[in-house]
Amino acid sequence: MKRIERVINDLRNYFSDKKILEVACGDADFARIVSKHAQYVLGIDISLERAARHGFSADNIEFQEMDAAQMSIESETFDTVVIYNAIGHLGDNLEECFSEMIRVLKNRGHIVFIATWSMDKRLLSKLNQKDFLCTKARHIAKIKNRTYWASVWQKKG
Secondary structure, three states, X not given: OHHHHHHHHHOHHHOOOOXXXXXXXXXXXXXXXXXXXXXXXXXXXXXXXXXXXXXXXXXXXXXXXXXXXXXXXXXXXXXXXXXXOOHHHHHHHHHHHHHHHHHHEEEEEEXXXXXXXXXXXXXXXXXXXXXXXXXXXXXXXXXXXXXXXXXXXXXXX
């Protein structure tokens, strides 16, 4: 949990008082912790089985089963979209998922890719080379330290 708290503290400008979507939320630890700082958090995953085990509840957080490549969310809803240790889970659908993330993101909103696992760090290091990212967003920040790597993109407006 301390790792997630450090990430949130370091990147607080993208989370504080924002409407946040966490894609592929898994056990939802990130969503639960960031909800203490955010205006609202929606965690989505193809299956909420892992998230449901924790039984967490707060007024500003919600979880929904949803395919990240075909989100049933209105366009331009969120200030920030987060993918925490889940890039590898998006697999071959990364381009479709990214298009959906851009669609639900408000104009000039941010997508924050965060990796603490070596597999996700390897995939994150290759993201900047993806043409489909550069057509709809611009890369504005990269963080690499011993705790985590992050890549921040801003929707072109």
